[in-house]
Every structure is written in structure tokens, then in C-alpha cells.
Amino acid sequence: MNVTIKDVAKAANVSVATVSRVLNRKNNVSEEAVQAVNRAVEELGYSPNFLGRDLRKSETKRILAIIASTEQTFYSEVLRGMQDAAYAEGYDVLIATTGNDPDHEMHLLGMLFSRAVDAAVLLAPKLDSKTIYDLSKRYRLAICLERLDIKDILCVTINNEQAGYDATKYLIGKGRKRIGLITTTIRSQSSVDRENGYMRALKDSNIEFDPELVFYGDYDAETGTRACKYLLELKNPADAIFSISDTLSIGAMTYAVQHGVTVGKDVLFFGFDNIPYSHMFIPKLSTVDQPCYLQGKTVAEKLISNIRNEVPDTGTYMLPHSLILRDSTGD
Amino acid sequence: MNVTIKDVAKAANVSVATVSRVLNRKNNVSEEAVQAVNRAVEELGYSPNFLGRDLRKSETKRILAIIASTEQTFYSEVLRGMQDAAYAEGYDVLIATTGNDPDHEMHLLGMLFSRAVDAAVLLAPKLDSKTIYDLSKRYRLAICLERLDIKDILCVTINNEQAGYDATKYLIGKGRKRIGLITTTIRSQSSVDRENGYMRALKDSNIEFDPELVFYGDYDAETGTRACKYLLELKNPADAIFSISDTLSIGAMTYAVQHGVTVGKDVLFFGFDNIPYSHMFIPKLSTVDQPCYLQGKTVAEKLISNIRNEVPDTGTYMLPHSLILRDSTGD
DNA sequence: ATGCCTATTGAAAACGTTTTTATTTTGGTG
DNA sequence: CACCAAAATAAAAACGTTTTCAATAGGCAT
Numbered sequence: 160m161n162v163t164i165k166d167v168a169k170a171a172n173v174s175v176a177t178v179s180r181v182l183n184r185k186n187n188v189s190e191e192a193v194q195a196v197n198r199a200v201e202e203l204g205y206s207p208n209f210l211g212r213d214l215r216k217s218e219t220k221r222i223l224a225i226i227a228s229t230e231q232t233f234y235s236e237v238l239r240g241m242q243d244a245a246y247a248e249g250y251d252v253l254i255a256t257t258g259n260d261p262d263h264e265m266h267l268l269g270m271l272f273s274r275a276v277d278a279a280v281l282l283a284p285k286l287d288s289k290t291i292y293d294l295s296k297r298y299r300l301a302i303c304l305e306r307l308d309i310k311d312i313l314c315v316t317i318n319n320e321q322a323g324y325d326a327t328k329y330l331i332g333k334g335r336k337r338i339g340l341i342t343t344t345i346r347s348q349s350s351v352d353r354e355n356g357y358m359r360a361l362k363d364s365n366i367e368f369d370p371e372l373v374f375y376g377d378y379d380a381e382t383g384t385r386a387c388k389y390l391l392e393l394k395n396p397a398d399a400i401f402s403i404s405d406t407l408s409i410g411a412m413t414y415a416v417q418h419g420v421t422v423g424k425d426v427l428f429f430g431f432d433n434i435p436y437s438h439m440f441i442p443k444l445s446t447v448d449q450p451c452y453l454q455g456k457t458v459a460e461k462l463i464s465n466i467r468n469e470v471p472d473t474g475t476y477m478l479p480h481s482l483i484l485r486d487s488t489g490d
Numbered sequence: 491m492n493v494t495i496k497d498v499a500k501a502a503n504v505s506v507a508t509v510s511r512v513l514n515r516k517n518n519v520s521e522e523a524v525q526a527v528n529r530a531v532e533e534l535g536y537s538p539n540f541l542g543r544d545l546r547k548s549e550t551k552r553i554l555a556i557i558a559s560t561e562q563t564f565y566s567e568v569l570r571g572m573q574d575a576a577y578a579e580g581y582d583v584l585i586a587t588t589g590n591d592p593d594h595e596m597h598l599l600g601m602l603f604s605r606a607v608d609a610a611v612l613l614a615p616k617l618d619s620k621t622i623y624d625l626s627k628r629y630r631l632a633i634c635l636e637r638l639d640i641k642d643i644l645c646v647t648i649n650n651e652q653a654g655y656d657a658t659k660y661l662i663g664k665g666r667k668r669i670g671l672i673t674t675t676i677r678s679q680s681s682v683d684r685e686n687g688y689m690r691a692l693k694d695s696n697i698e699f700d701p702e703l704v705f706y707g708d709y710d711a712e713t714g715t716r717a718c719k720y721l722l723e724l725k726n727p728a729d730a731i732f733s734i735s736d737t738l739s740i741g742a743m744t745y746a747v748q749h750g751v752t753v754g755k756d757v758l759f760f761g762f763d764n765i766p767y768s769h770m771f772i773p774k775l776s777t778v779d780q781p782c783y784l785q786g787k788t789v790a791e792k793l794i795s796n797i798r799n800e801v802p803d804t805g806t807y808m809l810p811h812s813l814i815l816r817d818s819t820g821d
Numbered sequence: 822a823t824g825c826c827t828a829t830t831g832a833a834a835a836c837g838t839t840t841t842t843a844t845t846t847t848g849g850t851g
Numbered sequence: 852c853a854c855c856a857a858a859a860t861a862a863a864a865a866c867g868t869t870t871t872c873a874a875t876a877g878g879c880a881t
Binding site: 504505506507508511518519521522542544545546547548605 | 858859860861862863865867868877
């Protein structure tokens with residue numbers, strides 16, 4: 160029914176081995192054969208079945224990027240970095256989403272066990288560290304944008320703790336003492352790290368930590384709005400708000416603007432991720448920038464070299480972040 | 491090196507055929523054998539190699555969604571719809587991005603030719619219609635969110651022409667006569683359709699089309715900002731602006747707000763897509779809502795049933811859109 | 822002419838499954 | 852106890868490639 164390498168061989172009057180050699184640009188084949196095979200391929204409209212090839216070669220030249228959802232727009236640059244690096248090495252990057260469901264995450268990792276891809280990158284791991292760690296011993300697996308509390312697994316990220324510290328410290332430097340924190344109930348290592356940075360900055364400045372100033376919620380702007388309402392209506396309200404993501408900050412600022420609060424003066428806002436909207440929203444949001452493209456590129460490069468090398472690189476690479484200062488902190 | 495079905499067979503003291511039957515839950519196998527095999531699988535940590543399985547079965551149970559980039563956040567819901575439908579049928583959805591490059595799009599479709607996936611959905615086709623059409627005759631291929639100027643290929647979308655008409659007509663109904671249009675230089679059928687709808691609405695209301703009122707640019711907010719500046723600085727400036735995407739509208743409104751223009755009164759704005767930010771941005775943006783999740787779900791369902799059926803459904807399905815009226819049109 | 826090396830080729834093995842076909846075992850019936 | 856059908860199993864073929872191995876042909880030095 161479907162045209163296979165055998166049909167091509169027959170049409171070109173050569174053996175399947177020769178066809179394969181031509182198709183894979185091996186050098187030890189006569190010009191004559193090359194012509195004949197190419198003509199036959201053209202004529203029959205043949206395109207090789209990778210299922211056969213992959214099986215034989217035991218490789219697919221594909222790597223899988225596992226993300227939570229395509230909603231968080233800031234994955235985009237990371238993925239582009241991965242694509243570029245992978246493509247340059249002859250690999251394709253496939254993306255799959257977990258919806259933050261550990262079971263689904265495991266299901267997708269099944270593609271790794273079953274050799275449907277050569278390697279995988281977790282960009283929002285929800286499985287427990289031990290599980291991931293064990294898997295990383297048997298398969299080519301890396302973490303990006305996050306880190307595990309277990310070391311010894313290839314990991315490309317930023318120092319989220321330090322970033323949280325830096326942002327909070329900046330607000331404190333502006334004379335703020337009641338600094339609210341908006342974070343998520345869904346725990347990720349990066350959130351925890353950012354929170355810890357926030358704590359350390361307070362401690363560092365002899366400001367007592369007030370649990371009332373922490374708001375836990377979802378990942379969307381609406382949560383930011385509710386959080387802001389809550390934080391500003393406290394008996395002892397917040398005079399600055401640090402969120403672990405720009406989306407939350409923007410939601411928060413929405414509330415502030417609509418309730419006559421002067422952003423950047425009455426209350427300062429600091430976000431995280433430097434998403435495109437953070438500088439489109441008025442007032443513009445101060446935020447922490449992380450090198451998305453570079454993280455993606457780096458993790459793909461290292462992972463692919465791990466595929467090739469016998470002993471894999473299991474290091475942790477923390478790329479530099481930076482503070483972007485805009486209207487929302489009065490800059 | 492790696493544990494295969496043979497090793498399991500040996501360990502369980504049965505034939506590979508029996509192992510396969512157990513693993514695939516065939517009924518004609520004794521309870522005894524089931525136990526033995528399961529024990530062996532457990533012991534050896536075996537997980538089947540899909541390259542072998544896929545080759546033999548000539549199917550992968552995976553479908554590929556090809557998008558431009560993960561940046562346009564509104565793909566997210568479409569993909570979720572596809573996932574849900576696919577997952578329910580035992581399929582996985584893989585996502586790959588083209589960056590609007592037709593060559594890369596073709597490269598990705600190679601996964602279809604080479605049987606690395608069972609079917610594919612194009613969500614932002616950049617290849618020419620004829621090429622796609624020809625491919626759709628040989629492989630399971632569908633279009634979503636867009637349509638081709640060639641019929642007779644499975645396609646799930648909305649009536650973009652009508653939607654463009656509706657939005658423009660609404661602005662006209664508000665007494666506007668100088669209606670600007672912000673659109674993209676990158677041509678997609680949906681953009682063209684929306685533009686045509688805009689034209690038809692003008693004609694319908696005996697407003698002469700003025701090419702000066704059309705601004706072509708990129709897909710980002712910054713373009714919207716520039717466009718707005720241009721449209722408001724015309725000798726005969728715009729009193730309403732319809733953009734083919736919310737991102738453009740938001741960029742445009744950013745300019746208006748910053749230059750003392752009262753949005754929803756001095757100038758009306760109408761967007762497209764109803765992205766989350768459209769109602770977070772202040773003022774809130776009036777926009778066209780399209781049923782993203784449903785389009786994704788529908789196309790996946792129909793495509794999978796096409797995989798199964800001998801003669802495929804090649805119909806075009808236009809799902810209903812609706813106008814969302816908010817601040818930016820003074821509602 | 823003979824032998825040897827190299828370039829090119831074809832036959833066949835291999836990859837790890839599923840499925841078909843053939844064989845053995847089981848259990849029930851006369 | 853013999854027979855048969857049904858159930859369970861094993862052996863082998865099949866999927867479409869790549870790669871190994873062996874064989875052939877041709878060119879060159881002796």
C-alpha cells in the first residue's frame with residue numbers, strides 16, 4: 160500500500176542497502192546509483208518511514224519540553240532558545256503540557272521510557288524530587304527555570320532566592336516597611352526560593368516578618384487583584400507589594416489604579432519575569448528579568464551533549480538575573 | 491544493555507508473545523501467566539520500547555499541533571481543547587512551532603510523512619494552499635483557527651469575515667465614520683477575512699473606504715502603539731480603531747491613554763480574540779470572542795475519527811463568535 | 822597472467838515489538 | 852478412556868529501516 164524502501168530499490172534496480180546509503184549520503188556509493196535512486200524516490204514520492212529508522216538506530220533526534228501550559232507567555236522565549244540550539248544539532252523540539260498534573264507529567268515522561276524521544280526537559284516539574292532524580296539516572300532528563308532540592312541532575316535556572324532578595328531589598332531601600340507578598344498555592348521550587356529571598360531581605364533589614372502580609376492564590380491576574388484588595392485593606396496595610404509573577408502584579412495594580420491609589424508613590428509594586436505586558440501596562444511595572452532565551456539555549460545544548468557523552472553533565476547552572484526599574488517603583 | 495520484552499519473557503518463563511499479550515491486556519491468557527509476567531516486569535523495571543511497537547502497529551497515537559509560536563497566549567485554550575479531546579481517545583498532543591517560517595513548517599510536517607505522528611493540525615499555516623491541500627490527500631491533516639482558500643480539507647474555525655463585519659458595524663452604529671484598521675503585514679487567511687469584513691461593513695453603510703486608515707505592521711503591542719499614533723495624527727484622524735488582534739488594540743490604547751485621549755469617548759477601540767489581558771487592561775477592551783477551547787476540541791475529535799475512518803471528513807466547520815462590549819467602546 | 826587491494830554492491834541480520842500461525846494443554850463429553 | 856473443542860501458549864513472521872558482513876568487480880603492481 161505505502162511505498163517503502165523496497166519499492167524504491169526495485170524501481171532503481173539496486174538493493175535496499177544501496178538505497179539506504181544514498182538516502183543517508185554515505186560516500187561509498189557510485190554516482191550512477193545515486194542518480195538511479197534519486198530518480199526512483201522522486202517518481203514514487205517516497206519518504207522514509209522513521210519508525211523503522213528510529214528503531215534500528217535507537218534514536219529519534221527529538222527532545223521533549225514539558226511545560227505546565229502554553230498560557231504563561233514567558234515560556235515562549237525559553238522554548239525558542241531550546242529550538243534554536245536543538246535545531247542546530249539536528250534535533251527537533253516537541254512541546255507537551257501537563258496542566259500541573261503530576262500524573263500527566265509522568266505520562267508524558269513515558270515518551271522518554273518508551274524511546275519516543277531521546278531526552279526531555281522539565282520546565283515546571285510537579286513530580287517529587289526523588290522520582291525525578293531517579294529517572295534522571297536512567298534517562299537523559301534536565302530541569303530548566305526551576306531546580307530540585309536534590310542536586311546532581313542537569314539544571315539550568317537563575318538564582319531565584321537571590322532575585323527575591325534583590326527585589327525586596329530594593330523596596331526596602333525605598334523606605335518601605337510593610338511589604339506584601341503575593342504568591343501561589345501551587346508550590347514550585349522557584350516560588351519557594353523567591354519567598355525565601357523575600358524573607359531573608361526582611362530579616363537582613365531587621366523588619367519583622369508578618370504572615371498577614373502574605374497572600375496565596377492562583378497564577379492569574381484576578382488573584383493579583385484580590386490580593387491587592389486584601390493587602391491594602393489590612394488594619395496595617397502594605398506600602399509595597401512584591402509578586403512572584405508579573406501577571407499577579409498587573410492584576411494587583413489594576414485594583415490599585417481603580418481605587419485611587421497612586422502606584423509608584425502610595426504603594427510600590429515589584430513583579431517577576433519581565434513579560435511583554437509588564438511594560439505595556441500603565442503604569443509600567445518594575446520587575447525581575449531572567450534570561451529566558453539563554454536558559455533555553457543552554458539547557459538544550461547541554462542536554463544534547465549529554466545524549467552523546469557516556470558520562471552526563473549533572474551540574475546546576477545559575478544564569479544572571481537583573482532588576483528592571485519602571486513606574487511602579489517610582490523610577 | 492537495555493531490558494527488552496525478551497528479557498521479561500525469559501524471567502517469567504514464558505514466550506515473548508505471552509508477555510506482549512499480558513502487556514496489552516488481551517483476554518486469552520491465564521491468570522498464572524499474568525502474575526508471572528507482571529512480577530518480571532516489576533523486577534526488571536521494564537517499560538516497552540514504543541519504537542518497536544509503533545513500527546509493528548504502524549501507528550503512534552500521537553498528533554502534532556503546529557503553531558507559529560507559544561507567544562500568542564490565545565493558542566493556549568485551543569491546545570487545551572485538543573489535548574482533552576485527544577487524551578480521551580488515547581492520543582497525545584505534541585506541539586511544535588514554526589516561527590512563521592514555511593520551510594520550518596514543511597520540516598515539521600515531515601513528522602507526518604515519516605510516520606512519527608499519526609496526524610497533524612495546522613493552526614497558523616504559512617505554506618501555500620495548494621501544497622497543504624495536496625498533502626491533505628495523502629495524510630491526515632487539518633486546519634484550525636484558519637481556513638484555506640481551497641475547500642475540501644478538514645477545517646475548524648470561525649467566520650472571520652463576518653466577525654470583522656460585526657465589529658466594524660458596531661463601531662459604525664456608535665456613529666463613527668473614520669474607522670481605522672490595524673492589521674499585520676504577515677498575511678494569514680483570518681487577517682484577510684477580518685479585513686474583508688471591515689470593508690464590507692463600510693460599504694454596507696455607504697462609508698467610502700480610505701486606504702490611509704489602514705496600518706500594516708507586526709503582531710506586537712508596540713506596533714499597535716505606533717499605529718495609533720499614526721491614525722490619530724492624520725489630517726483627518728480616526729474616531730474609532732478596529733484591530734485584528736487584542737494585542738494590537740492594547741498597544742494602541744496605551745498610546746491613547748498616555749496622550750490624553752479619552753478611550754471609549756474620543757476614540758473607540760475594538761479588538762479581536764478576547765485574550766485575558768483584554769479585560770485586565772484599563773480601560774477594558776471591547777473585542778470579538780471566538781470559542782477557542784471548542785475549536786480545539788472539535789478539530790481533534792474530527793481528526794482522530796478521520797484517522798480511523800477510511801473516507802475522511804473534509805468539511806469546514808465555522809463555530810459561532812460573539813462581541814464582548816466593554817469600556818473601549820463606551821459600554 | 823597472477824595476486825592483492827579498494828570501491829561498490831547485495832544478502833542478511835538486527836532493532837523490539839505485535840500478530841499470525843501452529844502447537845500444546847486443558848477440560849468436558851460420550 | 853478416547854475424542855474433540857476450546858483455551859493457552861510458543862514459534863515465527865512481519866513492520867521498515869540501518870548496518871554488518873561477505874562477495875564481486877576493477878585497477879594496479881609484480
